[in-house]
Amino acid sequence: MTSTATLVNDVSAQRSSSAAIRQTLALAKRSTLELFRQPALVVPSIVFPLFFSFLGNSSFGKTTSLPGFPKVNSYLQFQLAGTITQGVLFGSVTGAAALATDIENGFFDRLLASPTSRLSILFGRLAGSVLFGALETAVFVLVLLPFGADVSAGVPGIIAMIISGALIALAVGALMSSVALKTGSSEAVQGTFPLLFILLFFSSAFFPRETMSGVYKTVAGLNPISHLVEGLRALSLEGFSVSATARAILVPMAIAIVALYIASRQLHARLRAN
């Protein structure tokens, strides 16, 4: 009896912020390990964007001289931001699908039955995506750099890009997690994949908005993906500046805050329903 009582006391004592951080870290570790133990899910979100950036470089290399195109060394340099966004976007779906799988197979309920802080569950899950987003960004920059995808902003720029990539992963991961929490179905999360695809292709991820015609230009201008890409692009094309860094970091951060708010609302809705 005494031992149980002490344990419970400990637990209630742990309901402090330090405990929440420890729980988040433990769950973050789990979600990260889980991600990296499934190379079949991780590898495509690195390999495909790389393939398409090389394909694009050879296909659209000559377009960089067209009016409306910014001054670049190569199409690859222009494309880098799009490649990062594309990779991070697809990578984040994987993490959210894993959350839905947790809900489907009951692991989520087990977490809820434990005295774990509720937000740790969400943040722990997202931490894996954020780390993966940062890693993808670093890989894309390092792989494409020798082929002419220079980052004008130099090392500080690359660091800013990695932070930006992580924030994009957080934003998209949180949005997708809302879908996971709302539906509790990994199929529904995977089902949003084509939607992301459409958003990506109606943005300035592959070509500058200035070269687009009529309706497309308007759509790309309204598309949040365009703004995510263009922040990153400013770092690779314009050199390191406060305004470029601010765009690259503030835009995804703003989206991430909104997305996290939505996700935590969905989490609470699910808790109430339980």
Added chain:
Amino acid sequence: MSTSAKTILSTRDVHSTTMRSSWQLVKRGLINTRRLPSAFIPTLAMPIFNMLSFSGTFFALTKLPGFPTDRSVNWFMPLGLAMGAAFSGVGLGFSLIRDLENGFYDRLRMSPTSRASLIIGPILATWIRVTLVTLVVFGAGTLLGARPTAGVMSYVCSWIAAIGISTIGAGWGLGLAYRFKDMRGAAIMQMSIFLTMFLSTAQVPLNVMTGWLHTVARINPITNIFRLSRSGWVNASDPGYMSWSNSFGGLIAIVALSILTLIFALRSLQKIDK
């Protein structure tokens, strides 16, 4: 009893049986398409989305010197069509995997009908589906501003190319499905066929490409099929462009690749009991 079985099945009926069996399997394919539209709708939506987004995003390509048309829809409609056709083709592989996994295919294999009819029937059904997709894409393309340069023949050439690509995709998809018997086969068939397609003139013509892609696309037989598919949509100023010399390469590629992949499928089916 054994006599009645024999009378029912004299061997002289074998040829008519192959045709009847094939036709019966066509009917099954179409029934399933009608009753499970959720599997068919993506095949229909994908090419339209592809055409819409590519011709908008990459609109600036038409401004490049030497680009064979100033209508980006004219250029990208055949690509959308090819994507839809390839998707329908490998989709046959997907539904075969479903049949293999739930055991229905055992029933077909246990019947004394010719092995060829087990392949011909479903492929004929695919042709009907592809024709449907083609008609819808033509309609959507026209709305988006696609205009033929050689009248009815423009449509016919694109349709033949679509049928060809779907046959190649189907043979490849069926063969892989017979070999892997589960969804691993699906991932391989999808990736391989789309990579092969993009390593051709899918996105830009040869004279616009630079570097390695130019080398690869020049020898990729899919490039010939795209030339055939686009022969009535580009080079409007050259009335002699739609010609035998610009089409036969594509026809040869279609026939040769179809024969190869269909032999692969048939041999894999014959080996399925190993």
Added chain:
Amino acid sequence: MSNSPIIAENLVRHFGDVHAVKGINLDIKAGEVFGFLGPNGAGKSTAVRMLTTLLRPTSGTARVAGYDVVAQADQVRRNIGVALQDAAIDPLMTGAELLALQAVLYGIPAAAVKKRSGELLERVGLTAAASRRVSTYSGGMRRRLDLALSLIHQPTVLFLDEPTTGLDPMSRLTLWEEVRRLNHEGTTVMLTTQYLEEVDQLADRIAIIDHGKIVREGKPAELKASVGAPTLIINTHIDQAEKAKAVLSTFGDLRPGAEGALGVGLRGGASQVTEVVRKLDEAGVHVQHLEINEPSLDDVFAEATGHRLEGADNAPSAGDNGDDEPKKKKRRGRK
């Protein structure tokens, strides 16, 4: 050469390192109902898949309906009917559509298809449901449709692979009735099952398969007689099990009992029961439950294999398919 409709000689099948079937011999006579009995994973389905041309043997030969299953697969297919485990049926099609498809695949002349389908639907009691999609059918209806499909070309040899697994008792009885009727009309039936009652009810002769080998074969009555002595089953506290075994073994050979129970084949017959109880009492064994069983096929099975078929948890779930083929690991691919 024997003209039995099903003959297997030293039939072997390996899946990589897994030796699913390790050399079985069968000689099933015309007009017989032959029961093929064994637990999940014993090699039943693999053996049947070889006999029905779905799987090539690693070695050995088999002749079905007088034809070699490898060299003359097509002839074999024309003469056999197979009702598959799980009744694998395309759920999007209707019963009538599936029968029409099956008829054409078996080369039934167009003019005869309607009549034949109608007869079969009538026979299995599905006339009213013929134009409904199979996805709306109950388990029993699916099995009956499956049976009708396998009969479309009036086969002389019928393979039934676990025909009643997952069925309710009523549906099971209906199916048994139909199997008897078919057999009465002259069809040779090979029935694969893990239900003792099913072979007891239907089979003229049975083979017991375990770990890929046939361990007993014969008429059910003969096999039961061969086990001889009735089995005394007792339940006692686990602590006293060893003591109890020592006592029981003086009365005959110990036999495996169902979960936690002890069994002994009473050498001196059922009349020894009182003596056994007295001896157990003297040894300080407290008997919680006691029963005496005349030999059953389960005893035959236990004697032959060292474990019991009934009471073991082998009732398959509805989605359980394929008995013993190792399933390749499935990976979830992303598109």
